[in-house]
Amino acid sequence: MNNLRELRKEEEMTLDALAEVTGIHKARLSRYERGDAQPKIEIWERLADFFGVETSYLMGLNNFRHFEPHNSAMDSVALLLEEVRQYSSETKASLDNVLEIILGVTICISRQKASEGELLQQLAKLNIGIADYTSSLIHDKILIQDLHSG
Numbered sequence: 001m002n003n004l005r006e007l008r009k010e011e012e013m014t015l016d017a018l019a020e021v022t023g024i025h026k027a028r029l030s031r032y033e034r035g036d037a038q039p040k041i042e043i044w045e046r047l048a049d050f051f052g053v054e055t056s057y058l059m060g061l062n063n064f065r066h067f068e069p070h071n072s073a074m075d076s077v078a079l080l081l082e083e084v085r086q087y088s089s090e091t092k093a094s095l096d097n098v099l100e101i102i103l104g105v106t107i108c109i110s111r112q113k114a115s116e117g118e119l120l121q122q123l124a125k126l127n128i129g130i131a132d133y134t135s136s137l138i139h140d141k142i143l144i145q146d147l148h149s150g
Helices: 004-010 015-022 026-034 041-051 073-085 089-111 116-149
Strands: none
Touching (some): 004 026, 015 026, 089 116
Protein backbone atom coordinates (compact mmCIF):
# COMPACT_ATOMS: atom_id res chain seq x y z
CA MET A 1 0.00 0.00 0.00
CA ASN A 2 1.23 3.51 -0.72
CA ASN A 3 1.83 6.24 1.88
CA LEU A 4 -0.37 8.95 0.33
CA ARG A 5 -3.07 8.92 3.02
CA GLU A 6 -0.47 8.83 5.82
CA LEU A 7 1.35 11.87 4.42
CA ARG A 8 -1.87 13.79 3.82
CA LYS A 9 -3.01 13.10 7.40
CA GLU A 10 0.41 14.15 8.76
CA GLU A 11 -0.07 17.49 7.01
CA GLU A 12 -3.61 17.67 8.45
CA MET A 13 -5.03 18.10 4.96
CA THR A 14 -8.39 17.08 3.62
CA LEU A 15 -8.73 15.45 0.23
CA ASP A 16 -10.34 18.69 -0.97
CA ALA A 17 -7.31 20.72 0.12
CA LEU A 18 -4.86 18.30 -1.49
CA ALA A 19 -6.91 18.31 -4.68
CA GLU A 20 -6.83 22.08 -4.75
CA VAL A 21 -3.06 22.44 -4.32
CA THR A 22 -2.11 19.59 -6.65
CA GLY A 23 -4.75 20.01 -9.34
CA ILE A 24 -5.71 16.33 -9.05
CA HIS A 25 -9.42 15.61 -8.66
CA LYS A 26 -10.52 14.61 -5.15
CA ALA A 27 -12.15 11.35 -6.30
CA ARG A 28 -8.97 10.33 -8.12
CA LEU A 29 -6.85 11.09 -5.04
CA SER A 30 -9.21 8.98 -2.95
CA ARG A 31 -8.80 6.03 -5.35
CA TYR A 32 -5.01 6.44 -5.20
CA GLU A 33 -5.10 6.40 -1.40
CA ARG A 34 -7.19 3.24 -1.30
CA GLY A 35 -5.04 1.56 -3.94
CA ASP A 36 -8.02 1.23 -6.28
CA ALA A 37 -6.11 3.09 -9.01
CA GLN A 38 -2.45 3.67 -9.79
CA PRO A 39 -1.34 7.09 -11.02
CA LYS A 40 1.18 7.62 -13.76
CA ILE A 41 4.75 8.20 -12.59
CA GLU A 42 4.40 11.93 -13.29
CA ILE A 43 1.58 12.13 -10.73
CA TRP A 44 3.60 10.14 -8.17
CA GLU A 45 6.49 12.57 -8.71
CA ARG A 46 4.23 15.64 -8.36
CA LEU A 47 2.78 14.31 -5.10
CA ALA A 48 6.20 13.28 -3.77
CA ASP A 49 7.55 16.77 -4.52
CA PHE A 50 4.59 18.32 -2.73
CA PHE A 51 5.14 16.21 0.40
CA GLY A 52 8.93 16.46 0.20
CA VAL A 53 9.54 12.71 0.12
CA GLU A 54 11.08 10.21 -2.26
CA THR A 55 8.70 8.92 -4.94
CA SER A 56 9.50 5.33 -3.97
CA TYR A 57 8.52 6.07 -0.36
CA LEU A 58 5.23 7.64 -1.43
CA MET A 59 4.52 4.57 -3.58
CA GLY A 60 5.14 2.33 -0.55
CA LEU A 61 8.10 0.58 -2.15
CA ASN A 62 10.52 1.31 0.69
CA ASN A 63 10.80 2.99 4.08
CA PHE A 64 13.22 5.75 3.06
CA ARG A 65 11.37 9.08 3.16
CA HIS A 66 14.40 11.03 2.02
CA PHE A 67 17.47 10.23 0.02
CA GLU A 68 20.46 11.06 2.16
CA PRO A 69 23.42 11.81 -0.11
CA HIS A 70 25.78 12.20 2.86
CA ASN A 71 25.48 8.47 3.60
CA SER A 72 28.35 6.43 2.30
CA ALA A 73 27.64 3.91 -0.43
CA MET A 74 28.20 1.12 2.09
CA ASP A 75 25.61 2.62 4.46
CA SER A 76 23.11 2.77 1.62
CA VAL A 77 23.82 -0.83 0.62
CA ALA A 78 23.49 -1.95 4.25
CA LEU A 79 20.08 -0.25 4.54
CA LEU A 80 18.93 -1.82 1.29
CA LEU A 81 20.13 -5.28 2.32
CA GLU A 82 18.33 -4.96 5.64
CA GLU A 83 15.09 -4.23 3.80
CA VAL A 84 15.65 -7.08 1.32
CA ARG A 85 16.07 -9.53 4.23
CA GLN A 86 12.39 -8.93 5.07
CA TYR A 87 11.20 -9.99 1.62
CA SER A 88 9.62 -13.35 0.94
CA SER A 89 11.63 -15.94 -0.96
CA GLU A 90 9.39 -15.30 -3.99
CA THR A 91 10.23 -11.58 -3.98
CA LYS A 92 13.94 -12.32 -3.51
CA ALA A 93 13.82 -14.71 -6.49
CA SER A 94 12.05 -12.06 -8.60
CA LEU A 95 14.68 -9.49 -7.67
CA ASP A 96 17.46 -11.96 -8.48
CA ASN A 97 15.85 -12.57 -11.88
CA VAL A 98 15.67 -8.83 -12.62
CA LEU A 99 19.33 -8.37 -11.66
CA GLU A 100 20.38 -11.28 -13.91
CA ILE A 101 18.48 -9.80 -16.84
CA ILE A 102 20.03 -6.37 -16.23
CA LEU A 103 23.45 -8.01 -16.25
CA GLY A 104 22.60 -9.76 -19.53
CA VAL A 105 21.43 -6.51 -21.15
CA THR A 106 24.57 -4.74 -19.91
CA ILE A 107 26.80 -7.44 -21.37
CA CYS A 108 24.94 -7.32 -24.71
CA ILE A 109 25.37 -3.57 -24.90
CA SER A 110 29.01 -3.54 -23.78
CA ARG A 111 30.06 -6.21 -26.27
CA GLN A 112 28.04 -4.57 -29.03
CA LYS A 113 27.52 -8.03 -30.50
CA ALA A 114 23.80 -8.32 -29.90
CA SER A 115 21.43 -7.73 -32.74
CA GLU A 116 18.59 -5.29 -32.27
CA GLY A 117 16.18 -8.23 -32.00
CA GLU A 118 18.26 -9.90 -29.26
CA LEU A 119 18.45 -6.67 -27.33
CA LEU A 120 14.70 -6.13 -27.65
CA GLN A 121 14.12 -9.67 -26.36
CA GLN A 122 16.32 -8.97 -23.34
CA LEU A 123 14.48 -5.70 -22.67
CA ALA A 124 11.12 -7.48 -22.94
CA LYS A 125 12.35 -10.05 -20.38
CA LEU A 126 13.47 -7.20 -18.16
CA ASN A 127 10.05 -5.58 -18.38
CA ILE A 128 8.34 -8.84 -17.37
CA GLY A 129 10.89 -9.43 -14.60
CA ILE A 130 10.35 -5.96 -13.16
CA ALA A 131 6.57 -6.47 -13.26
CA ASP A 132 6.92 -9.80 -11.41
CA TYR A 133 9.25 -8.25 -8.85
CA THR A 134 6.96 -5.26 -8.30
CA SER A 135 3.95 -7.53 -7.86
CA SER A 136 5.81 -9.68 -5.31
CA LEU A 137 7.11 -6.62 -3.50
CA ILE A 138 3.65 -5.10 -3.23
CA HIS A 139 2.34 -8.44 -1.92
CA ASP A 140 5.10 -8.48 0.72
CA LYS A 141 4.39 -4.89 1.74
CA ILE A 142 0.69 -5.70 2.20
CA LEU A 143 1.55 -8.74 4.34
CA ILE A 144 3.98 -6.70 6.45
CA GLN A 145 1.37 -3.96 6.93
CA ASP A 146 -1.23 -6.55 7.92
CA LEU A 147 1.16 -8.02 10.49
CA HIS A 148 1.87 -4.60 11.97
CA SER A 149 -1.76 -3.50 12.07
CA GLY A 150 -3.26 -6.76 13.31
